[in-house]
Amino acid sequence: MSNLTEVLQHWQEDPAFLSNVTCWKVVPGADGKYLDFPESLNPRLKTALQKRGIGKLYSHQAAAIEAVEQDNHTVVVTPTASGKTLCYNLPVVSSVIKNPASRALYLFPTKALSQDQVAELRELTSDLDTPLNCHTYDGDTEAGLRQGIRRSGHIVVTNPDMLHSAILPHHTKWVQLFQNLQYIVVDEMHQYRGVFGSHVANVIRRLKRICAFYGSYPRFIMCSATIANPGELAEMLIQEPVKVITENGAPQAEKHFILYNPPLVNPELGLRRSSLLEAQQIASGLIKKGIQTIIFTRSRLGVEVLLTYLRQGLKLKTGEDSGIRGYRGGYLPRERRAIEQGLREGSIKGVVSTNALELGIDIGALDACVMTGYPGSIASTWQQAGRSGRRSGSSLAMLVANSEPLNQYIVSNPDYFFGRSPERALADPDNLIILTNHLRCAAFELPFEEGELFGQTEVSELLGFLAEQDVLYENDGRYHWMEDSYPAEEISLRSATRENVVIIDISRPSPQVIGEVDRFSAPMLVHEEAIYMHAGTQYQVEKLDFAEKKAYVRRVDVNYYTDANLSVDLKILDAFEEENGPVNLAWGEVRINALVSMFKKIRFNTHENLGAGPVDLPETEMHTSAFWLSFPPGSLGAMPLSEIQAGLIGLASVIPQAAALYLMSDPRDLRAVSQVKAPFTELPTLYLYDNFPGGVGYSREIFRNYREILKSVRKVITECRCSQGCPSCIGPAFRNGENGKQSALRLLGVILK
Numbered sequence: 001m002s003n004l005t006e007v008l009q010h011w012q013e014d015p016a017f018l019s020n021v022t023c024w025k026v027v028p029g030a031d032g033k034y035l036d037f038p039e040s041l042n043p044r045l046k047t048a049l050q051k052r053g054i055g056k057l058y059s060h061q062a063a064a065i066e067a068v069e070q071d072n073h074t075v076v077v078t079p080t081a082s083g084k085t086l087c088y089n090l091p092v093v094s095s096v097i098k099n100p101a102s103r104a105l106y107l108f109p110t111k112a113l114s115q116d117q118v119a120e121l122r123e124l125t126s127d128l129d130t131p132l133n134c135h136t137y138d139g140d141t142e143a144g145l146r147q148g149i150r151r152s153g154h155i156v157v158t159n160p161d162m163l164h165s166a167i168l169p170h171h172t173k174w175v176q177l178f179q180n181l182q183y184i185v186v187d188e189m190h191q192y193r194g195v196f197g198s199h200v201a202n203v204i205r206r207l208k209r210i211c212a213f214y215g216s217y218p219r220f221i222m223c224s225a226t227i228a229n230p231g232e233l234a235e236m237l238i239q240e241p242v243k244v245i246t247e248n249g250a251p252q253a254e255k256h257f258i259l260y261n262p263p264l265v266n267p268e269l270g271l272r273r274s275s276l277l278e279a280q281q282i283a284s285g286l287i288k289k290g291i292q293t294i295i296f297t298r299s300r301l302g303v304e305v306l307l308t309y310l311r312q313g314l315k316l317k318t319g320e321d322s323g324i325r326g327y328r329g330g331y332l333p334r335e336r337r338a339i340e341q342g343l344r345e346g347s348i349k350g351v352v353s354t355n356a357l358e359l360g361i362d363i364g365a366l367d368a369c370v371m372t373g374y375p376g377s378i379a380s381t382w383q384q385a386g387r388s389g390r391r392s393g394s395s396l397a398m399l400v401a402n403s404e405p406l407n408q409y410i411v412s413n414p415d416y417f418f419g420r421s422p423e424r425a426l427a428d429p430d431n432l433i434i435l436t437n438h439l440r441c442a443a444f445e446l447p448f449e450e451g452e453l454f455g456q457t458e459v460s461e462l463l464g465f466l467a468e469q470d471v472l473y474e475n476d477g478r479y480h481w482m483e484d485s486y487p488a489e490e491i492s493l494r495s496a497t498r499e500n501v502v503i504i505d506i507s508r509p510s511p512q513v514i515g516e517v518d519r520f521s522a523p524m525l526v527h528e529e530a531i532y533m534h535a536g537t538q539y540q541v542e543k544l545d546f547a548e549k550k551a552y553v554r555r556v557d558v559n560y561y562t563d564a565n566l567s568v569d570l571k572i573l574d575a576f577e578e579e580n581g582p583v584n585l586a587w588g589e590v591r592i593n594a595l596v597s598m599f600k601k602i603r604f605n606t607h608e609n610l611g612a613g614p615v616d617l618p619e620t621e622m623h624t625s626a627f628w629l630s631f632p633p634g635s636l637g638a639m640p641l642s643e644i645q646a647g648l649i650g651l652a653s654v655i656p657q658a659a660a661l662y663l664m665s666d667p668r669d670l671r672a673v674s675q676v677k678a679p680f681t682e683l684p685t686l687y688l689y690d691n692f693p694g695g696v697g698y699s700r701e702i703f704r705n706y707r708e709i710l711k712s713v714r715k716v717i718t719e720c721r722c723s724q725g726c727p728s729c730i731g732p733a734f735r736n737g738e739n740g741k742q743s744a745l746r747l748l749g750v751i752l753k
């Protein structure tokens with residue numbers, strides 16, 4: 001019996017452990033489905049694969065290669081460790097062997113993945129006699145190498161940001177690439193959603209436009225984690241029909257998947273035992289038995305705290321190696337490579353990581369994975385869980401929930417996990433601000449013809465507008481760029497507008513920009529004394545210069561986060577669709593005026609209020625899209641106004657959390673406002689708006705799917721064990737007022753009747 005089987009058996013007989021388990025599912029193993037190499041596969045490549053022990057392909061690999069050969073744009077939807085890289089590497093390498101002029105462009109969302117990919121490609125092609133040049137092209141690429149890569153790189157591996165700001169604007173230096181571009185590989189496609197996805201869709205419009213100029217029409221090969229709408233997302237990103245391959249042919253070993261809810265310590269406040277401490281206890285038990293384990297946490301702080309606890313728990317002698325390591329952004333590449341290698345070889349028994357190890361970096365397969373808190377989406381959870389599981393024998397994946405509503409919902413509704421994914425990745429390439437910005441970049445790259453479509457979108461009016469603004473000038477039916485500046489430089493793919501506040505880390509020896517937030521979110525996220533999280537690291541804002549759009553921050557390690565108190569005035573400008581019935585529903589364009597007046601410090605896990613402070617910043621205004629729902633006269637019977645108000649406040653607090661399950665959004669991406677007598681509708685009204693200028697498609701999706709989303713909201717509330725409301729459902733009772741929980745349920749009853 002293996003050590004893991006022994007531990008599992010022990011747990012199965014332990015009533016104290018079992019009382020915290022809300023679901024223990026054994027996902028059965030499956031044999032692989034294999035097919036022979038396609039006839040068309042180059043014999044030399046076939047030999048190279050055979051030498052590496054690959055004698056056949058998994059069925060999904062063969063299906064993908066066939067779809068690509070038949071000239072389809074192709075999307076492969078497969079779990080972690082199912083050999084997805086061969087789905088694109090084989091067609092790409094084959095095409096280069098056949099025609100050494102052929103080129104391919106690979107897009108990965110992060111630099112670390114790009115480097116891994118290049119190493120893998122070089123290994124695969126090392127003994128082919130055709131020399132194959134494969135390079136990463138990103139901010140780290142040495143200036144001396146760049147020219148060679150532009151001229152003779154067969155495969156250029158980069159990221160969307162680099163494509164946007166460094167490659168497309170300088171397309172004249174990349175003629176060999178664009179003239180001969182046969183394939184574009186887009187990996188981790190599900191990451192391209194929300195604002196980032198809306199930008200990337202426009203970058204792809206520009207890329208295709210440049211390719212057409214040089215006479216190439218590349219095929220896209222895309223890979224995605226499991227989501228509800230991979231085909232829809234792919235077609236939104238490339239604006240052409242795609243072939244979707246979802247059947248996984250890779251063999252799978254049996255996996256025990258456990259959802260674990262730490263015991264309640266205060267039912268009234270919804271407080272549970274710390275997920276960090278529970279995860280630590282579980283993981284140390286596993287590691288002590290020699291079971292190789294990866295522990296995921298949501299933050300850098302979590303990594304360090306868990307690492308310390310785990311090492312202390314082992315009671316080592318001085319100088320003895322615990323065999324446990326931390327892994328996160330901020331570690332040096334050399335350190336990371338050593339950890340990855342130690343994991344593959346088995347010399348490292350345990351690793352505590354942020355989601356930095358969730359993506360494709362090769363660490364081999366471990367025995368067990370413990371997740372501290374819900375990773376934020378079902379797709380991420382499966383990717384993290386996929387880090388455990390060898391080809392044979394059992395493996396373990398365990399999710400240890402915290403007290404937040406989404407965590408509680410997931411552990412009490414396991415069907416969401418094991419059923420069809422409800423998560424739809426959304427984006428809006430026609431968001432007016434984002435579209436206009438990329439139109440400027442596109443016009444800089446090549447002049448626009450009168451009547452030319454951008455992707456599938458009609459843009460004559462926008463070109464006319466830019467000409468009026470003296471950004472473009474029109475001559476003989478063509479629009480030319482006329483400003484001196486270079487537009488891509490000031491447009492970040494990670495935020496909606498160009499008016500961003502840059503975040504400067506002053507705790508480094510030389511201050512460095514570590515990120516930016518749009519002007520509308522700045523008062524919420526980077527007011528003075530705010531704790532700003534970046535790549536799992538905590539920073540405290542020391543000074544916000546709103547006029548100069550600069551926030552100065554310093555690294556800290558604290559046990560709290562900050563929550564700014566936002567008062568919002570919302571005005572409806574236009575309703576796009578309406579539906580009147582027992583309740584009235586609509587979505588449309590709104591104007592938001594927001595003022596932040598104070599903030600609170602809130603302790604992690606317990607949500608305890610540790611103090612407050614004032615914020616002195618001007619009001620901000622943005623146009624975005626919103627969904628709204630109002631209760632017509634009579635629909636609420638004789639429900640007192642105070643209870644209607646309490647119910648609306650409760651729903652406003654819980655809906656953005658529950659909607660994240662369907663929209664793959666962060667709960668902060670969607671905001672709710674309630675008005676007991678709204679000026680526009682004159683009725684009790686609940687508004688939910690996209691928290692980005694111009695919106696990214698959430699409001700429309702809620703309008704279409706409100707029943708499904710609100711049913712989940714009802715489950716969150718009814719399944720919560722508090723009596724008056726708590727942070728795990730509608731927020732604490734003191735904030736909601738009288739009978740908040742019952743009132744929220746009563747309103748939902750009316751909506752879902």
Ligand SMILES: [Zn+2]
Nearest residue numbers: 720722726729
């Ligand atoms: Zn509750």
